[in-house]
Amino acid sequence: MPTYKNMLVAIDLTEEAPQVLEKARAMSDAHGANLILVHVVEPVGYAYGGDIPMDLTELQDQLDKAAREQLSVYGEQYGVDKANQIVTVGRPESEIHRLVKEQAVDLVVVGSHGRKGFQLLLGSTANGVLHGSECDVLAVRIR
Template sequence: MSEFYQHVLVAVDLTRDSGLVLARAIRIARRNQNARVSIMHTLEPLGFAYGGDIPMDLTSIQDQLDGHARDRLAEIADAHGIPREDQHVVVGMPDAEIHRFAGERDVDLIVVGSHGRTGFALLLGSTSTGVLHGAKCDVLAVRVGADGEATE
C-alpha cells in the first residue's frame, strides 16, 4: 500500500452540496501528489424504484434520467476541472456500484457526502453506510452542514 492516495473516487448525489464534497476531495488529491480524481453518480433502475410491477417499458424514462444526470454531473465536474473520461454515471444500487467501480479502477480512497443526521444509519445516510461497510479501501465521509458548508 502506498504512502499516498493515487486514485480518489468521489460519489455524489448531484445536489448543490456535491460541488463542496468534490472540492474537498480535490484538495486531498493535491496533497497526495495530485492523485487522479474520478467522480460518479449512481442512478437506481426505475424497476427497483417502482418494484418492477409497472407493465410498461421504462427505457425512455431511464434514458432521460441518465441524460439529465450526465448533464448535471458535467456541470459539477467541469467547474472543478475533472476531465470527461473521469466522469461516470452508472445504473444500479449505489453502494454496490461504488464498490464495483472502486475495485475495477484501483481506487484507494472513496469520498462521500454526509448530512450529519442522528443515529448511525442517519449519521452517514444509507448509501454512505453501505459504502463504508463494504469498501476495501479508505472511505471519507465529508459532513455537509445545513448551511451547505462542507466540514470534516
C-alpha cells in the same frame, strides 16, 4: 500517512454536491491523486418495485442523460477529465464497490448527513459504501 493515487468522489447531483467536491478536489491536489467523479442513477424500476407493467426504458434514458449533463458541468467546474466522469445505473453502494475494484481506487469520498438514531453518523449510502469498501472512505459532513 498513506498517499492516495486514485480517488473516487461519489456525488448525488444536488445543491450539496459542491461541498463534497471541494473537499475531494483539495484532497486530490494534496496527494497528487487522480480524481474520478461518479454518480449512480438508481433504476426507475426500484422506485416502483417492478410492479408497473410498462417499458420504462425511455424514462431511464432521460435520467441517465440528465445525470451525464450535470456531472459534466461539475467535472468542468472542478477540473475532472471527461474520461474520469462516470455515470452508471444500479444500487449506489454496489456500483461504487465495483468501480473501486475496476479503477484501482484507494480513497472514496462521499457526502454524509449527520443522522440520529440508527444511522447515527452516516446516511444509508455512505454507510453502505463504508461497510463494503476495500479501501479508505472519507465521509464529508454536509452542512
